[in-house]
Amino acid sequence: MKLLKFGGTSVANAPNIKRVKSIIANNQDKQVVVVSAFGGVTDLLLNALELAASGDVSYREVLAQIEARHFDTIKTLFPVTAQSSIISKVKSELNELETLLEGAYLIGETTSRLSDKVVSYGELLSSYIISEYFKTEGLDASLKSGRELIVTNANFGNASVDFKTTNAVCQSFFKDQNHKITVVPGFVAATAKGDATTLGRGGSDYTAAIIAAALEAEKLEIWTDVSGLFTANPKLVKQAKCVTHISYEEAMELSHFGAKVIYPPTIQPVLHKQIPIIIKNTFEPEKEGTLITKNTNGGGKTVRGISHIEHISLLSLEGPGMVGIPGISKRFFETISTIGVSVVLITQASSEHSICIGIADKDVEKAVKAVNEAFEYEIASNKLHPVVVESSLAIVALVGDNMKSHQGLSGKMFATLGKNNVNIRAIAQGASERNISTVINKVDIKKALNALHEAFFEENTKQLNLFVMGCGNVGSKLLAQLEQQHKYLKKELKLNVRVIGISNSKKMIFDEGGIALTQWKTALDAGEKTDRAAFIQKVKELNLRNSIFVDNTANAAIASTYSDYLSNSISVVTCNKIACSSEYQNYLSLKQLAKKYNAPFLFETNVGAGLPILDTLKHLIVSGDKVKKIQAVLSGSLNFVFNNFNNSTTFHDVVKQAQEQGYTEPDPTIDLSGVDVARKILILARESGYQLELEDIENNSFLPEESLQTSSNKDFFASLVKYESDFQKLYKSAADKNCKLKYVAQFEDGKAKVGLQEIPQGHDFYNLEGSDNIVLFYTERYPQQPLIIKGAGAGADVTASGIFADIVRIGNF
Ligand code: ADP
Ligand code: ASP
Ligand code: MG
Numbered sequence: 069m070k071l072l073k074f075g076g077t078s079v080a081n082a083p084n085i086k087r088v089k090s091i092i093a094n095n096q097d098k099q100v101v102v103v104s105a106f107g108g109v110t111d112l113l114l115n116a117l118e119l120a121a122s123g124d125v126s127y128r129e130v131l132a133q134i135e136a137r138h139f140d141t142i143k144t145l146f147p148v149t150a151q152s153s154i155i156s157k158v159k160s161e162l163n164e165l166e167t168l169l170e171g172a173y174l175i176g177e178t179t180s181r182l183s184d185k186v187v188s189y190g191e192l193l194s195s196y197i198i199s200e201y202f203k204t205e206g207l208d209a210s211l212k213s214g215r216e217l218i219v220t221n222a223n224f225g226n227a228s229v230d231f232k233t234t235n236a237v238c239q240s241f242f243k244d245q246n247h248k249i250t251v252v253p254g255f256v257a258a259t260a261k262g263d264a265t266t267l268g269r270g271g272s273d274y275t276a277a278i279i280a281a282a283l284e285a286e287k288l289e290i291w292t293d294v295s296g297l298f299t300a301n302p303k304l305v306k307q308a309k310c311v312t313h314i315s316y317e318e319a320m321e322l323s324h325f326g327a328k329v330i331y332p333p334t335i336q337p338v339l340h341k342q343i344p345i346i347i348k349n350t351f352e353p354e355k356e357g358t359l360i361t362k363n364t365n366g367g368g369k370t371v372r373g374i375s376h377i378e379h380i381s382l383l384s385l386e387g388p389g390m391v392g393i394p395g396i397s398k399r400f401f402e403t404i405s406t407i408g409v410s411v412v413l414i415t416q417a418s419s420e421h422s423i424c425i426g427i428a429d430k431d432v433e434k435a436v437k438a439v440n441e442a443f444e445y446e447i448a449s450n451k452l453h454p455v456v457v458e459s460s461l462a463i464v465a466l467v468g469d470n471m472k473s474h475q476g477l478s479g480k481m482f483a484t485l486g487k488n489n490v491n492i493r494a495i496a497q498g499a500s501e502r503n504i505s506t507v508i509n510k511v512d513i514k515k516a517l518n519a520l521h522e523a524f525f526e527e528n529t530k531q532l533n534l535f536v537m538g539c540g541n542v543g544s545k546l547l548a549q550l551e552q553q554h555k556y557l558k559k560e561l562k563l564n565v566r567v568i569g570i571s572n573s574k575k576m577i578f579d580e581g582g583i584a585l586t587q588w589k590t591a592l593d594a595g596e597k598t599d600r601a602a603f604i605q606k607v608k609e610l611n612l613r614n615s616i617f618v619d620n621t622a623n624a625a626i627a628s629t630y631s632d633y634l635s636n637s638i639s640v641v642t643c644n645k646i647a648c649s650s651e652y653q654n655y656l657s658l659k660q661l662a663k664k665y666n667a668p669f670l671f672e673t674n675v676g677a678g679l680p681i682l683d684t685l686k687h688l689i690v691s692g693d694k695v696k697k698i699q700a701v702l703s704g705s706l707n708f709v710f711n712n713f714n715n716s717t718t719f720h721d722v723v724k725q726a727q728e729q730g731y732t733e734p735d736p737t738i739d740l741s742g743v744d745v746a747r748k749i750l751i752l753a754r755e756s757g758y759q760l761e762l763e764d765i766e767n768n769s770f771l772p773e774e775s776l777q778t779s780s781n782k783d784f785f786a787s788l789v790k791y792e793s794d795f796q797k798l799y800k801s802a803a804d805k806n807c808k809l810k811y812v813a814q815f816e817d818g819k820a821k822v823g824l825q826e827i828p829q830g831h832d833f834y835n836l837e838g839s840d841n842i843v844l845f846y847t848e849r850y851p852q853q854p855l856i857i858k859g860a861g862a863g864a865d866v867t868a869s870g871i872f873a874d875i876v877r878i879g880n881f
Contacts, residue, residue: 069097069098069099069100069242069283069285069286070095070097070098070099070100070285070286070287070289071099071100071102071276071277071279071280071283071285071287071288071289072091072092072099072100072101072102072276072289072291073101073102073103073104073254073272073273073275073276073288073289073290073291074088074101074102074103074104074291074292074350075104075107075272075273075290075291075292075293075350076104076105076106076107076108076109076110077107077292077293077350078104078291078292078293078350078351079103079104079105079106079107079194079198080106080107080108081106081140081141081144082140082141082144082145083144084350084351085141085145085197085198085201086145087350087351088101088103088198088291088350089201089202089205089207091291091350091353092202092207092249093205093207098245098248098249099248099249099250100242100249100250100252100276100279100280100283100285101198101209101249101250101251101252102214102252102253102254102272102275102276102279103191103194103195103198103251103252103253103254103272104190104191104194104254104255104272105189105190105191105193105194105255106137106138106141106190106193106194108137109134109137109190109193109194110187110190110255110269112130112133112134112137113134113165113186113187113189113190114183114186114187115127115130116130116131116134116169116186117169117172117178117182117183117186117187118178120169120170120172120173120178121172121173121175121176121177121178122176123173123176125173127169127173131162131165131166131169134162134165134189135159135162138158138162138193138197139155139158141197142154142155142158142197145197145201145204146200146201146204147204150200150204154196154197154200157196158193158196158197161189161192161193161196162189162193165186165189168182168185168186169186172186179224180224180225181224181263183224183225184224184225184227184264184265184266185264187266188215188253188255188256188264188266190255191214191253191254191255191256191272192213192253192256194253195211195213195214195251195252195253196211198251199211199251202249202251207248207249208247208248208249209247209248209249209250209251210245210247210249210250210251211250211251211252212241212245212250212251212252213252213253213256214252214253214254214255214256214257214275215253215256215257215258215262215264216237216241216258217234217237217238217241217252217257217279218234218237218238218256218257218258218267218275218278218279219233219234219237219257219258219259219260220257220258220259220265220267221259221265222259222261222263222265223265224263224265224266225266225268226266226267226268227257227259227265227266227267229257229267229278230260231278231337233260234278234282235281235282238278238279238282238283239282239283242283252275252279253272253275254271254272254273254274254275254276255267255271255272255274255275256275257275267333268331268333269331270328270331271331271333272331273290273330273331273334274331274333274334276288276290276334277333277334277335277336277337277338277345278337280337280338280341280343281337281338281340281341281343284341284343285343286343287343287344287345287346288338288343288344288345288346289345289346289348290329290330290334290345290346290347290348291348291349291350292329292347292348292349292350293349293350293351294329294347294349295310295348295349295352295355295356295357296310296311296312296329296347296348296349296355296356296357296358297310297311297314297319297322297327297329297330297347297358297360297373298310298311298327298329298373299311299372299373299374299521299525300373300374300375300376300517300520300521301326301327301328301375301376301517304376304513304514304517304518305374305517305518305521307518307521307522307525307526308521308525309525310355310356310357310358311358311372311373312356312357312358312359313358313359313360313361313364314358314359314360314364314372314373315360315361315362315363315364315469316335316338316339316345316360316361316362317469317502318364318372318373318467318468318469318502319335319345319358319360320332320335320336320339321465321467321498321502321503322372322373322375322465322467323335323375325375325376325377325463325465325467325503325505326375326376326377326378326463326465327373327375329347330345330347335360339362342361342362344359344360344361345359345360345361346358346359346360347360364469365469365470369468369470370468370470370471370474370477371466371467371468371471371477371524371525372467372468372469373466373467373468374464374465374466374467374517374520374521374524375464375465375467376462376463376464376465376513376516376517377412377462377463378462378510378513379428379429379430379460379462379510380412380413380426380427380428380429380461380462380463380507380510381426381427381428381429381431381432381457381458381459381460381461382424382425382426382457382458382461382493382494382507383424383425383426383427383432383435383436383439383455383456383457384422384423384424384425384455384456384457384458385400385422385423385424385439385443385452385453385455385456386421386422386423386452386453386456387446387447387450387451387452387453388450388451389446389449389450389451389452390421390422390423390451390452391421396423396452397423399442399443400423400439400442400443403438403439403442404425404427404435404438404439406438407434407435407438409427409428409431409434409435410427410428410431411425411426411427412425412426412427412428412463413425413426413463413494413496413505413507414426414496415494415495415496424494426461426463426494426496426507429459429460432457432459435455436455436457439455440454440455458493460509460510460511461493461507461508461509461510462507462508462509462510462512462513463505463506463507463508464505464506464508464513464516464517464520465503465504465505465506466481466503466504466505466520466524467502467503468502469502471501471502471503471504472501472502477504478495478497478504480523480524481504481506481520481523482495482506484519484520484522484523485506485508485516485519485520486666487519487666488512488515488516488519488613488614488637489636489637489665489666489667490508490509490512490515490516490519491508491509491512492506492507492508493506493507493508493509494506494507495507511611512611514611515611515612515613518531518612518613519613519614522613527562528562529558529562529563529564530562530563530564530614530879531564531565531566531613531614532563532564532565532566532614532616532875532878532879533566533568533610533612533613533614533615533616534550534565534566534567534568534569534615534616534618534875535567535568535569535570535603535607535615535616535617535618535638536567536569536570536571536618536620537571537603537617537618537619537620537621537626538571538572538619538620538621538623538626539570539571539572539588539592539620540572540620540621541730541864542620542643542864542867542868542871543572543620543868544589544864545864545865545867545868546618546620546868546871546872547567547570547585547588548585548868549868549869549872550565550567550585550872551585551586553565553872554585557876557879561876561879561880563876563879565875565879566582566583567582567583567585567588568580568582568583568610568612568615569583569603569606569607570583570588570591570592570595571598571603572592572598573598574597574598575592575593575595575596575597575598576592576595576596576597576598576599576602576603577591577592577594577595577596578606578610579591580610580612600625600626600629604629604632604633607633607636607638608636608638614639614878614879615637615638615639616638616639616640616641616875616878617630617633617638617639617640617641618640618641618642618871618875619640619641619642619643619644620642620643620644620868620871621644622644622645622646622733622734623644623646624646626644627642627644627646627647627650628647630642630647630658630669631657631658631661633667634658634661634662634665634667634669635661635664635665636665637665637666637667638667639662639667639668639669639670639878640658640662640667640668640669640670641668641670641671641871641874641875641878642670642671642673642674642871643671643673643674643677643867643870643871644671644674645671645674645744645747645748645751647671648671648674648747648751648754649674649746649747649748649750649751649762651761652754652759652760652761655754668877668878668881670874670877670878671751671874672870672871672873672874673867673870673871673874674747674748674751675702675748675751675752675843676702676748676841676843676857676859676861677704677841677860677861677862677863677866677867677870678859678860678865678866678867678868678869678870678873679841679843679857679858679859679860679861679866679870680857680873681752681841681843681857682751682752682755683873683877684845684855684857685752685755685756685845686755688845688847688849688855689755689756689757693847693848693849693850694847694848695756695757695815695845695846695847696816696846696847696848696851697814697815697816697844697846698749698752698753698756698813698814698815698816698843698844698845698846699812699813699814699843699844699846699854700748700749700752700812700813700814700841700842700843700844701810701811701812701813701833701836701840701841701842702745702748702749702813702841702843702861703739703742703744703745703748703811703841703861703862704731704839704840704841704860704861704862704863705726705731705732705733705736705739705740705744705839705862706739706740706742706745706810706811707810707811707836707838707839707840707841707861707862708722708726708729708731708838708839708862709722709723709726709740710808710809710810710811711808711836711837711838712725712726713795713799713809714799714803715796715799715800715803718789718792719788719791719792719795719796720785720788720789720792723736723740723785723788724785726739730862730863730864731839731862731863735781736781736784737771737775737776737778737784740771740775741767741769741771741776742767742768742769742770742811742822742823743767745811745813745822746762746765746767746813746820746822747762748813749765749813749814749815749820749822750762750765750820752813752815752843753815753820756815758815758818760818760820764819764820765820765821765822766819766820766821766822766823767821767822767823768821768822768823768824769823770798770823770824772787772791772794774787774790774791775787775788775791798824801826802826805826805828806828806829807826807827807828807829808826808827808833808834809824809825809826809827810824810825810827810833810836811823811824811825812824812825812827812833832844832856836858838860839860839861839862839863840858840859840860840861841857841858841859841860841861841862842856842857842858843856843857843858844856845857
C-alpha cells in the first residue's frame with residue numbers, strides 16, 4: 069500500500085489536478101491519495117467566517133469566490149454531460165456552508181467548533197471532485213472521508229488524534245477496500261461523537277502520515293510545489309539546494325522552525341514505524357526530491373538546513389525578585405500553558421534575573437494579560453517589572469544532527485549575522501544540540517537567511533551587491549571590467565559580484581536579481597528619474613548582505629551621503645576625493661563609522677588611481693612602521709601636461725588634450741591649480757597618522773591669479789591663451805638648466821607642500837613618462853632608499869581597476 073498526499077498548490081486548479089492524475093495513473097500499487105483543499109480555499113473559508121462573525125455581509129462575496137473556484141474547476145475537468153450531477157452535489161454542500169456562515173453572521177460571533185466545521189469544506193469538496201475525476205478518467209477510485217477514518221478529541225481547531233481508535237478504524241476499513249485508489253480528504257477528522265474537527269493548518273500531511281502508520285505503508289509520498297526539503301526556504305534563498313536525504317529528527321526540527329514543506333506532527337507517526345517519507349514536486353516529478361529516514365549520518369554535513377519563523381514576539385519577565393525565589397519560572401510557564409499559547413523558544417540567563425520566551429505575535433495580548441495578572445502581587449510590590457514585549461521579530465535556526473560534535477558553529481553564525489548588521493535579540497540552543505536559534509528583526513530575515521546560507525552551504529562563495537553611482541568615463545569602464553571578470557571572480561575567488569543599482573545624474577535603475585551588465589546602458593536609459601534620496605532609501609530597503617556603494621563621481625553632494633551608507637553597514641568604495649580631503653573631523657568620523665558598523669570604507673583610487681599606494685601605506689603602518697617623509701608626483705594630469713609642453717606646443721593645447729583624453733578632473737582648474745595634488749598629499753598624510761587640514765598645505769601654484777579665479781572652463785582656457793608667454797618662461801628656465809618641470813608634493817616633519825619644481829637629470833622624478841605617478845616613502849624601515857611605487861596615475865581604465873581592487877578587498881574582508 070502506498071500513501072500519497074497532494075498539497076494545495078498541487079490541486080489548485082484543473083490543469084494541476086490533471087498532473088496529479090497522471091502521477092497516480094503511473095503507479096501499479098494500491099494507493100491512498102490524501103488531498104488538500106484547492107490552494108487558497110482554506111484561507112478564503114476562514115476569511116468568510118471572520119467577516120460573517122463580525123457582521124460584514126461581504127462574506128457572501130467570498131463565498132461566491134469559493135463557489136466560482138470549484139465550479140470553474142469542474143467545468144474544465146469534466147465533459148459537459150458529467151458536469152451537472154457534480155455541480156449539483158457541490159452546490160448542495162455550499163448551501164450548507166452558506167447556512168453555517170449565515171448563522172455566524174446573525175449571532176455575530178464564531179467558535180472554534182464552528183470554525184472547524186466551516187473550514188472542513190475545503191478538503192471535503194476537493195476530495196469529492198478529484199475522486200469523481202479519477203473515476204471519469206477510468207481509474208478504479210473511490211472516496212472515503214477523513215472524518216470516518218481519523219478520530220480525535222474535541223479540542224476544536226487543533227485536535228489530538230486518538231491513535232488507538234484511529235488505527236483500528238483505518239486497518240479495518242482498508243482490509244476490505246477493494247478499490248485500487250482511495251481518495252481521502254486531508255486535514256479533516258471527527259470526534260468519537262461525529263463532530264467535525266481539524267488537525268491544524270497544514271494538517272493534510274498529518275492525515276497522510278496517520279493513515280500510513282496505521283496501515284504500515286511501504287512509504288509516504290508528500291507531493292508539493294517544491295522539489296524537496298531545501299537547505300532554506302527556496303522562495304527566499306535562491307541558492308538553496310535540495311537536501312536529498314535527511315533524518316526524521318532533522319526534518320522535524322526544520323519543520324518545527326518553519327520549514328512549512330512538512331507539517332511538524334507528520335513525522336512522529338511514521339517515525340515509530342520507520343516508514344520512509346519522500347517529498348516530491350508535482351510540477352517536476354522527475355526530480356529526485358528528499359528522502360526522510362532514520363539515520364542518515366547527517367550526510368557528512370554539520371548544518372543540514374536553515375529555517376525561520378516570522379511573526380514572533382519576545383516576552384520577558386524581569387525584576388530583582390526573580391533571584392533566589394524558586395517557582396517563578398514554573399508559575400510563568402504554567403500561566404502561558406493554561407491560556408493555550410505555545411512557546412516557540414526559551415532563553416534564561418544564568419543570573420536568573422529574567423525569563424524570556426518567544427511566542428507568536430498573535431498570542432501576545434493574551435499572554436501579557438495573563439502573566440501580568442498571575443504576578444500581580446510581585447509587580448505591585450516591585451519584585452518584578454510588568455512584562456516587556458518586543459514584536460515584529462523572527463526566529464532563524466540552524467539545524468543538523470551532527471552539530472553537537474562541532475565547535476564554532478554558533479560563533480560562525482553570530483559573526484555572519486554581525487557582519488551584516490543583523491541585530492540578534494535572543495539566542496537559544498536546543499538541548500539536543502541539533503539546533504541553534506537566534507531571534508532577529510523581521511525586516512532582516514531575507515538578508516540573514518542568505519548570509520547564513522552563503523556561510524554554511526555555498527562553499528564560501530560570497531555574494532557582493534553593488535550600487536554604482538556615476539557611469540561616465542570611470543563608471544562605464546568599471547561596469548565593463550565587472551562584466552568581463554564575473555566568471556573568473558566566481559570561479560577563482562568565490563566572489564559572486566552583482567550590480568543591483570546604477571545611477572547617473574539623470575536616470576537610475578535597480579534589479580534585485582542583478583542587472584545584466586551587457587545591457588546596462590539601454591536599461592538605464594529606460595530607467596526612472598534620478599532621485600538621490602530615493603536611491604539611498606532603495607539601497608537600505610533592499611537590505612542585501614554585503615552591500616557596497618560605489619561612487620565614481622567627483623560630486624560633493626554624493627560624498628556627503630557616505631555616512632548614511634556606512635551607518636547602515638553598507639560599505640563604500642570611492643574614487644571621489646572630496647570626503648577624505650574635507651575637514652579632518654569628517655574624514656575621521658567616516659573611518660569610525662566604518663569600524664563601528666563593520667563596513668569597509670575604501671578609497672585607494674583617491675591617490676595614484678589604480679596604483680596600490682594607500683594599501684601599501686596601510687600595510688606599512690599596521691606592521692608598525694612610521695612614515696618620515698613622502699615625496700611624490702601625484703598628478704597624472706600635470707605630469708601629462710608638463711611632459712608634453714615645450715616650445716613647439718602651447719600650454720592651452722596641451723591642457724585641452726589632457727582634458728579630452730580624460731586625464732583631468734571634469735573641471736581642469738582643480739588639477740592645474742594644484743588643489744588636486746594638495747588633496748592627495750593630505751590624504752597620504754592622514755593615512756600616515758597625521759591630523760592635517762587642506763589649509764595647512766602650502767600650495768605654490770604656478771597659475772596666474774586670473775586663471776585661478778575663472779568660473780567656467782571656457783574662461784579658464786581663454787586665460788591660458790592670454791598667459792602663454794608666462795608658461796613658456798617656466799619651460800625655458802627649466803630647459804636651460806637641463807631640468808624637467810614636475811609638480812611635486814612633499815610631506816615631512818608633519819608639514820606638507822605642493823608646487824612646481826625643476827627636476828634635474830638623475831632624480832627619481834626626472835624620467836616620469838606620460839601620466840605616470842611616483843611616490844617615495846621614507847620610513848623607519850626605508851630610511852635611505854625609499855619604497856617606491858610608480859606607474860600610470862590617471863585614466864579611466866586604471867582608476868576603474870583600482871575601484872575594482874577595492875571591491876575585491878571587501879570580498880575578501
Ligand atoms: P502544500 O500546499 O503542498 O502542503 P506548503 O505550502 O504547505 O505546500 O509547503 C511548501 C512550501 O514550503 C514551499 O513552497 C516553500 O515555500 C515552503 N518552504 C519553507 N521552507 C522550506 C524548505 N526548507 N524547503 C522547501 N520548502 C520550504
Ligand atoms: N487546507 C489546509 C490548510 O491550508 C490543510 C493543508 O493544506 O494541509 O492549512
Ligand atoms: Mg503543507
